[in-house]
Amino acid sequence: MxxxxxxxxxxxxxxxxxxxxxxxxxxxxxxxxxxxxxxxxxxxxxxxxxxxxADKTALLSAIAQQGFDLLTAQLQAAATDFSDTPQRILLETGLNYIQFARQYPDHFRLMFGGVLRAAGPDAPLRAAAEQTFAQVVNAVATSQACGIVKAGDTHQLATTAWSMAHGLADLAVEGMLGQPTNSTADVEQIARFSLQQLLVGLLGR
Amino acid sequence: MxxxxxxxxxxxxxxxxxxxxxxxxxxxxxxxxxxxxxxxxxxxxxxxxxxxxADKTALLSAIAQQGFDLLTAQLQAAATDFSDTPQRILLETGLNYIQFARQYPDHFRLMFGGVLRAAGPDAPLRAAAEQTFAQVVNAVATSQACGIVKAGDTHQLATTAWSMAHGLADLAVEGMLGQPTNSTADVEQIARFSLQQLLVGLLGR
DNA sequence: CCAAAAAAGTTTACACTGTCAACATAATGC
DNA sequence: GCATTATGTTGACAGTGTAAACTTTTTTGG
CATH class of the missing domain: 1.10.10.60 (Homeodomain-like)
Known part of the structure; x- marks a missing residue:
């Protein structure tokens, strides 16, 4: 059977x-x-x-974990898409992150809303989140290799990049980006601008 | 009586x-x-x-609004504290934002967790949030005036700065900053580093 | 192969929740 | 002073998360 x-x-x-x-x-x-x-x-x-x-939280946690897996896959796909133009990887990774948040706003909020905080440091959910973060680390490492990001602690630089993308994503989901219309074009524009500003800083002169 | x-x-x-x-x-x-x-x-x-x-959400909304008022006041206080060293205002505003999030994590999460998104574009809650944002706009304008941030659309630059600080704050609250220890020192360090990186980009050469 | 144990699902029950309607009481305005 | 309104209370209802007792299926060890 x-x-x-x-x-x-x-x-x-x-x-x-x-x-x-x-x-x-x-x-x-x-x-x-x-x-x-x-x-x-x-x-x-x-x-x-x-x-x-075990309880409702455990179910939500599993759903959140699935979300991290999906996001990780999506970022990885973007990375391979741009493997021949590595200077763009960081920008595109950031844009993809924000796009994911806007496409699945409730899933995104669940992923970063309390379940994570409640999860212990060795919970599988946290591991899934770190796998997503690893994708950002990869993008930064690639950017360093091709000279678009200065040398230095890759992990630290990746945290900075992640924070920028995450902040944009969260504010976008909350409807605080592009005040009046909040259209896709608006968000894309401000996201692109912001990420580029950061990239200038990460180049370091 | x-x-x-x-x-x-x-x-x-x-x-x-x-x-x-x-x-x-x-x-x-x-x-x-x-x-x-x-x-x-x-x-x-x-x-x-x-x-x-009217319902539970209305109460939560009022609490969130009070949070925005408190945060606004805190950022404003920081701004006056550093009024004689305007080059530091943006950095300190960002650090203060993050400190608020870490000090009142549940309050912070409530403010940005769904209530805002559910609030219509003309809800008082949204106005309170925008007042907080205005504080960031002020800091950027000051930074432009003293030459630490390049000229340009102040509102847009402020959105960028806000996103950076907000991303750091949210990840810190979620325990994703400074992986192993997540100590105050860790968070302060990475926050300072990240904000400074962005500032380099916002100076623009 | 088959009994016994484990796994997966159901039913019943309980305390608790958000919300509504009906009622009571206090404060205010004419 | 009295009617109206604002404020607070009681009682009820459907729905929730979760635990215990029970049933059914599946697995497994002799």
Whole structure:
């Protein structure tokens, strides 16, 4: 019977629950994301999730983790896209980061909203976040190699770059960028400008 | 009878509720902040808050607004402190912003977590946020006047500076700055470094 | 192969939440 | 002074997260 999908009881809940939660998150936002609704959407009883997640936070944490994985993949894809023009990698990585935040605002907010802070230093969620950060470190290292960023502590420079992109992303999601219209063009413009200003500083003369 | 405090029924609930909510927020975090607990703490029945706030979100919104006011005042105080060394104003404004976030992490997260996004473009909360931003604009204008930031669209440059500080603040609150220890010294160091990098870019040669 | 243990899912129950409607009381304005 | 409004209370309701007891399936060791 390995014909249909998997072997045991339901198929695999846990993934189904994460998927259901993700769907609710994207359509109705975190505020309305309830454990019972997730269970309903997955077609199981309201207590079933507790066989796979210790509590609601654990489910949210898993969803957040999936978000970091997705973001990591997206940044990596961008990096390979621009592997022949390495001078652009840092800029494009930043723009991609911001685009992700705007495309999945609730997912993005969940990723950086308390779940992370609550996660201990050795939680898998934190590891996933650091893998995303590693993508930024890569971009900085590449930029250093091609002379668009000065030599120096790569990790530190990457933290700086990450902060810039993250700040732009968060303010954009919150609707505080490009005050009146807040259009895609507005955000792209200010993001491009800001990242470029930082790059000038990171070149160092 | 203007002896005690105020005139009517309770004194003034609404402020008492905001204060109680603030206290809960700072000691136990947003997750445990419940409307009924706020009412209890203020010494009124569980439905009393509805005479002053349409719903829970309205209370949270008021608390967030108070946060923006506090932050604005703090940034302004920093600005006057350094009025005789204007070259430092932007740096110090940024450091102060980050310090505020670390001092009141839950308050900070509330301010930028959904309530703002949910607030319409003409909500008082948004006005309060813009007043905070105005403080950054001031710092940039001062920096331009003393030649530490190049001429150009002040508003745009301020958005850039705000994003940098905000990104640092948010990542610091989330515990993603200064990976192992995350100590105050660590955060201060990376924040100072990052802001300075940006300043180099904003000088522009 | 099959009993026994473990895993996965269900039902019932409980305390607690946000919110509403009906009611009570205090303050204010004519 | 009294009617109106502002403020606060009580009681109720649907919905929530979570734990305990129970059932069903799956796995597994003799």
């Amino acid at each position: 390995p014909k249909t999908t998997t072997t045991y009881h339901h198929g695999d809940l846990r993934n189904a629950l994460i998927q259901a939660g993700l769907s609710i998150l994207q359509t109705d936002g975190e505020a309305t994301l309830t454990l019972r609704k997730v269970a309903r959407e997955a077609g199981v009883s309201h207590a079933a999730p507790y066989r796979h997640f | 203007p002896k005690t405090t105020t005139t009517y029924h309770h004194g003034d609930l609404r402020n008492a509720l905001i204060q109680a909510g603030l206290s809960i927020l700072q000691t136990d975090g947003e997750a445990t902040l419940t409307l009924r607990k706020v009412a209890r703490e203020a010494g009124v029945s569980h439905a009393a808050p509805y005479r002053h706030f």
